[in-house]
Amino acid sequence: MSEPEGEETVLGYEQARDQLIEVVRDLEAGGLSLEESLALWEKGERLAKLCEQHLEGARERIEAALATVEDAPDTESTEEADGSSGGRSS
Secondary structure, three states: OHHHHHHHHHHHHHHHHHHHHHHHHHHOOOOOOOOHEEEEHHHHHHHHHHHHHHHHHHHHHHHHHHHHHHHOOOOHHHHHHHHHOOOOOO
C-alpha cells in the first residue's frame, strides 16, 4: 500500500478509481493507527482529485466534439431545402 506520491499522477481513471475504492474500504474497516488512517485519507484525497481531473478532461472532450457536430453544416437538410435530392424531378 505504500506507493510514492508521484506514482498516482500517472494512473488512468479506472486505476485511480479502483485504488480509491480500496482506500475507502481500508478506512471503513478500521483497525488502523491514526498515522496510517491520515496517510490513507491523504492518498484518497489525491486519488479523488485525479479522478475529477480525468472526468473533467473527458467532459471537455465531449463538449468539444458536440460543438463541432453542432457547427457542422447539415448537408442532407441543405440538399432537401434546395431541391437537389439527387436529380429527381417531378
